[in-house]
Amino acid sequence: xxxxxxxxxxxxxxxxxxxxxLGEAVFCTAMTGYQETLTDPSYHRQIVVxxxxxxxxxxxNDEDDESQRIWVAGYAVRDPARQASNWRATTTLQDxxxxxxxxxxxxxxxxxxxxxxxxxxxxxxxxxSGEAADASIDxxxxxxxxxxxxxxxxxxxxxxxxALYTIEPAGEPRFTVVAVDLGIKTNTPRMxxxxxxxxxxxxxxxxxxxxxxxxxxxxxxxxxxGDPATxxxxxxxxxxxxxxGLPLFxxxxxxxxxxxxxxxxxxxxxxxxxGINIPVIDQNTGRVSITAQNHGFALEGEAGQRFDTPFxxxxxxxxxxxxxxxxxxxxxxxxxxSVQYHxxxxxxxxxAAYLFDRFAGLMEGA
Numbered sequence: 001x002x003x004x005x006x007x008x009x010x011x012x013x014x015x016x017x018x019x020x021x022l023g024e025a026v027f028c029t030a031m032t033g034y035q036e037t038l039t040d041p042s043y044h045r046q047i048v049v050x051x052x053x054x055x056x057x058x059x060x061n062d063e064d065d066e067s068q069r070i071w072v073a074g075y076a077v078r079d080p081a082r083q084a085s086n087w088r089a090t091t092t093l094q095d096x097x098x099x100x101x102x103x104x105x106x107x108x109x110x111x112x113x114x115x116x117x118x119x120x121x122x123x124x125x126x127x128x129s130g131e132a133a134d135a136s137i138d139x140x141x142x143x144x145x146x147x148x149x150x151x152x153x154x155x156x157x158x159x160x161x162x163a164l165y166t167i168e169p170a171g172e173p174r175f176t177v178v179a180v181d182l183g184i185k186t187n188t189p190r191m192x193x194x195x196x197x198x199x200x201x202x203x204x205x206x207x208x209x210x211x212x213x214x215x216x217x218x219x220x221x222x223x224x225x226g227d228p229a230t231x232x233x234x235x236x237x238x239x240x241x242x243x244x245g246l247p248l249f250x251x252x253x254x255x256x257x258x259x260x261x262x263x264x265x266x267x268x269x270x271x272x273x274x275g276i277n278i279p280v281i282d283q284n285t286g287r288v289s290i291t292a293q294n295h296g297f298a299l300e301g302e303a304g305q306r307f308d309t310p311f312x313x314x315x316x317x318x319x320x321x322x323x324x325x326x327x328x329x330x331x332x333x334x335x336x337x338s339v340q341y342h343x344x345x346x347x348x349x350x351x352a353a354y355l356f357d358r359f360a361g362l363m364e365g366a
Contacts, residue, residue, distance in 0.1 A: 001128055002128075003137065004116070010076075015077060021103035022073065022125070023074055024124060025113075025122060025125035026047070027048070027117055028050060028274040029274065034052075035060060035064045035093075039065040040067070041184070041223075042224055042253070042295070043225065058084065058089060059086050063088065064346070067159075076104065078109070078110040079107075152230060154231070155183075156204045156234070157204050159182075160183065162203065164202050167199040169198050170194050175198070175217040176215065180222060180234070180254075181201050182223065185342070195360050208244075218247035219246050228297050238260075247363050248337075251338065252341070255328060267300060273293040276348035276349060278322065293340065295340060302324070306332070314329060314330065327341060344356075
C-alpha cells in the first residue's frame with residue numbers, strides 16, 4: 001500500500017522489490033523515458049508517480065541510464081507491462097527494480113493520486129509491501145511523517161561523484177569545461193563532448209582554486225536534488241567564478257544556484273514541474289521551447305525583471321508559459337546564463353539543445 005502524510009491510502013500490488021520505502025511523493029507527466037527518470041539523480045529521495053497508465057513496455061536496457069543506479073526512492077504505476085517488447089531491452093523493468101532493491105506499487109488509481117497531489121501539493125509518503133505492510137495504518141502513517149522534509153534537504157553531496165573524471169571530446173578539442181556535479185545526468189557531458197569540449201566532472205565540494213587549476217574555458221553547474229537554499233558553499237563558489245569572469249552555464253539546480261549568487265531567493269513549489277512537454281518562453285526573443293523538466297523548487301522573480309548585482313545587471317531571461325515560473329536567469333553582458341529546464345533532454349524534446357552551442361560561442365568569444 002501507499003500512505004500519504006495526510007492519511008490518504010492507496011492499495012495495490014507490489015511492484016519491484018518488496019519492503020518499505022519513504023520519500024516525497026511527486027508525479028511525472030512524461031509518456032516516455034521512464035528509465036531516464038528512474039536513474040536521474042535529481043529524483044533522489046522522491047517517490048515518483050507515473051501519469052502514463054502503462055509503464056515497462058520497452059523493458060530496461062544498458063544504454064539509457066542517466067547515472068550508475070536508480071535514484072528514485074520508490075515508483076508508483078497503474079498498469080505495469082507483463083512483458084518487455086523492445087530490441088534493445090536486456091531485462092524487464094520489474095526485474096531491474098528488484099535487482100536494485102527499489103520498492104514500488106502497481107495497480108493503483110494514479111489519476112486519483114495525481115489529482116490529490118496536484119490539489120494538496122507534493123507530500124511525504126511511503127510504500128509498504130510484504131512484511132512491512134503488516135503494521136497498522138496509524139503506525140505506517142507515523143513512519144511517513146517521521147521522515148525528513150524535502151524543504152531544507154541538503155542532498156547534492158549524496159549524489160555527487162567522489163572524484164574527478166574526464167569525458168573526452170568527439171573529435172578535435174575546442175574547449176575545456178569544468179562541470180560541478182550536483183547530480184549531473186550522463187547525457188550532459190555527452191552533449192558537451194559532441195561540441196568539441198573536454199569535460200572535467202568534479203565533486204560538489206570542489207573549491208575555486210581546484211577549478212582554476214584545471215584552466216577551464218568555462219564552468220558548468222549541473223542539475224541535482226534537494227533544497228537550493230542549503231547550497232551556501234555552491235553559491236559562494238559561483239560568486240567566485242563570476243568574480244573571475246569565467247563563462248558560466250547552469251541547468252536546473254544550477255539555475256537556482258546562479259540565481260542565488262545573483263541575489264534572488266528560492267521557494268518550494270506546490271507540486272513542481274516534472275515532464276517532457278513544458279513550454280518555456282525566451283523573454284528576449286519570444287521563442288517558445290518545449291522542454292523537459294524536473295524540479296520542485298524555483299527562483300523568485302517575474303518575466304523580464306532586471307536587477308543589479310555585484311557582477312553587473314542581471315535579468316530573468318525565461319519563464320514558464322503555463323504558470324509564469326522563472327525558467328532562466330542571465331547577466332546582461334552574456335557571460336553567465338542558466339535555465340531551469342533540461343536542454344540535454346534525455347528523455348524529451350530537443351528544442352533547447354542550442355543552449356550548448358550558445359555556451360560554446362560564449363567561450364569562443366571569451
